[in-house]
Each structure stands twice: as structure tokens, then as C-alpha cells.
Amino acid sequence: MSENTQADEPTFEAAEYADGTVTYPPHTVSPNGAERVGTVDLREYEGEILTWTTSTATPPGVREPNTLAIVEFDLGDEYDGPAVRALGQIAEREDGTGETFDVDIGDRVEPVYADELREPGAGIREPESQEWDGFRFRPL
């Protein structure tokens, strides 16, 4: 479950639709039914913690405890669609303790890539059916 900051890391891909809305994750159509016209890389944006929890009863293959937050991205003044949010783990401190950063509602955060968020195959979901890397959030 290591983190890296390599330039070739995958994008944090949200979908943009013909009606101007953006969603994460991408869907077939927008909430209003408009078709997809492009993507937005959420790595380029900062966000704010809407709410968070620390889960102490985690499923197989998930770190314990697992601090999770719902983050609302700031896509700039020109974006006037529905809020663009993501659910993500809070990143671990870089002091070697393995503890995650302390966070609270309203804190500013940035995405940070992790090549494995939980152990594929440890839980019930078929490992090949989805990706297991993704983004955590680190306080700014």
C-alpha cells in the first residue's frame, strides 16, 4: 500500500458531460442525461473535507483503522454544476509511524496516489473485476 508521486501515475479521472457537469466516478450519462464529452483530471484540483470517519471494524484486506473522508473539489468559479466529490482514504504521515494525518471538516486536502488501496482478493470482490490503486487525501 505504498504511495508515490511519479509523473507517470494514473490520472484521477472524472467525466465531463455535454451539459457542463462533472462527476466522479464517470457514468454513462450526466445526472441530467447528457452524453460524455471529455474527462477532468482531479489531480489538478484541491478539495475540502465535507465529513470523515475512522472505521475500526474493517473488512478483509483493508487497513485498520481506516480513516475515510468525503472530499468536495474546488473546480473554480467557472464551474457551476453539482458538487464534485470523492470518497477516499486519508494518507499516512511520512514520519514512519504508519498513522494517518488528523483531519477535520473544512480542512483543505490534495490527492496523493497509492498503488494499492486494499489487498485484491482478500475480500469478496473478484480481483480482476476492478482496479485497486487510486487516490488518498493529504492535508495541505
Next chain:
Amino acid sequence: MERVAIIGASMTPFGQRDAWVRELLAEAGAAALDDAGIDGDDLDHLYVSNMASGEFEGQTGVPNALAHDLAAQPAYTARIDQTSSSGGAGVYAAWQSVASGASDLTMLVGGEKMTHRTTSEATDVIASLTHPVEYKQGVTLPSFAGMTARLYLDEYDAPRESLGKVAVKNHKNGVDNPHAQFRKEVDLDTVLDSPIVADPLRLYDFCPITDGSAALVFCPESVAEEYVPEDEYAVVSGIGGATDTHVVHERADPTTMGGVVDSSEIAYEMAGIGPDDVDVAELHDMFTILEFLQSEDLGFFEKGEGWKAVEEGVTDRDGELPINTSGGLKSKGHPLGASGVAQVYEIYEQVTGDAGPRQVEADTGLACNVGGFGNCVTTAILEGNQ
């Protein structure tokens, strides 16, 4: 469209049972047939509400198994899966089968066998309903509850203790329910001092993992008295089902359950009543915070005011609007596919005057069954003939 009556009901004891899913379903099914005074081969349709017998136990095909065990063939059977709201969705399917004229006699049996799994495994089976971008982060339904509770307390300036009082109230109600998993009162300090599960929520904010089954028998109201006396059946006067987003963080207001709002509007309109006409309600208190959200989204209380109703005793058994007289999922237990059926069982008992020590004055009752974290919801309204 036929008006639909419920003429028989049963539920097994909820808790840790030796029986497996087939046996649990047969136990409740046989008791409901007996309650309605009919045999298995009288049934036109037989539905089974169940979320995950394949995942939990490796037993699929449970509707056919049940039909055989109850000698109900050649009744049409189907399994209804809508995750935690499979029971409510089964009530909808059973109501629809009779209301449409497709069946003159339908039984619904909901059941789940879970306790042979560890908490971690059972949590993962339930969490598998989430979107891949949520699942890979290790999200669980309890962690959605923790995040939503934190936001609710912050937005509406509600005290943490108010959530604990939901657990205290529902445990108190469960003492008088012979089918409940926990028949033991808890005090507020015990709730607030219990181990953290998903901060700020603690162990006593959550329902247990449970085995159990419940069943209901439906027929057209026009023939209900051929089976039972007039005061022993209830009418499904309104029912609605609705969905919200699959991805929980995409909801405009995370403290509002759109599926509860939408399904209840449909049910109220069909019944020709409003929230003020409801005398008793069973809500899906899988987590204490859900009782606040549903009581507001059903229109019982203003947004952000549900916690005050609990603080003021409005939702106590002797309050103005008793909520979860059965003990709720919190104390009664939550065998996924059975829960929505057992909610309607309690309302049926209340509006037919058969709830014993839990009885409240009720002509009209409502049951709201929530799947996922509000992803799918059904709301049913029952009226008695007392």
C-alpha cells in the same frame, strides 16, 4: 386495481440460530400459512426476500427450495434481492402480484443466515453493494453512517447524546418483543462508552448481525374475510419504492435520503394520507443516525429536527408518534432479507391490535425499509379494521 390485504404473518426468533437459510424460511413460511389458515398448495405466488444466501452460505435457488419444503408447487416463485431492503421490495412484489390480479393468494418469506460468518466477512458481503471506487477504499456501510452522523451533528447542532438515545429507546422497546435478538435495556452511558466502530458512532449505534426469517400472506381485500375475521386483517393502503444514487458521495445533500422522500410521497398519495396521519412507524435503524434521517425525510419532522423528537420523547412507545415499537433493527436484529418483512409484521400486529405489551393506539402504520445507504427504499402504509 385490487386493494390488497394481509391475512397472516409470522416471524421466527431473531438472533444466533442453528438453522440454515432454507430451514429459517420454512419455519416462518409454515407459521404464516398456519396463521392464515391455508396450505402451501393454496398459494399462487411465493416470493423470497433474501440478499445473499449464495455469498453467505453457498445456497442459491432458495424460492424453489422453499416451495418444495412447503409443498407449494406449482406456485410461481422468485427471489427478491434489493440488499438490505429486499424485505420491503418483497412486500412491493407481493402487493403487486395481488393488486394486478396475477395472484389471488401470495406468500412472502424474507430470511437471511449470517452469524456463521465473522463480523469482518459479513461486513464485506454487505459492502460489496458499493461502487468499485468506494469498495477499493475499504468503505463499509458503518463508515457511511459515521461520516453522515458527523455531518448531521455538525450541520444541525445536534448533541452526540441524541443518537445514543435512539439506541436506549429501541433497546427498551425490544425488551417486550419475544422475537428480538436483544431483550435488554441499555443506559445512555453504556452506549456512549461503548467501543468506537466508525467515529463518532460506537458499537451501540449499530444493529447486530442476525439470523432470522419473517413471512406475510396477501390476498385481495374483497376475499379477506373468507380467511380471517374483519378485525384480523390489514390493508396495504399505500406502497412506494424509489432509488437514490449508487455512489453515496454524489448526493446533493448527504443528510437527505432521496429514496425515502420519493418512496413515501408515492405511498402517501396512494393511501390518500399525509405524515401527520401515521400513528406508528417502523424505521430502518441499522444505524442510529438513520432513524433521524428517515423520520425527517418521511415528513414526520422538519429537516434537522428529528433528533429533538427523540430528546423530547415524541417517538417513545407512549409518545405522540411511536417509532420502532418492535425494538427496531437495533435491538430486534437485522437478518437482511427478513428485516423489511419483519417491519411490516410489527405494523400488522399493531394495526390489528395484536402487539401485546408493545401495543399502541394505531389505525395507520408505516414501515420504511432502506437498502444500501439509502440506495433503494420502500415505504409501505397499512391500515387496520379495528
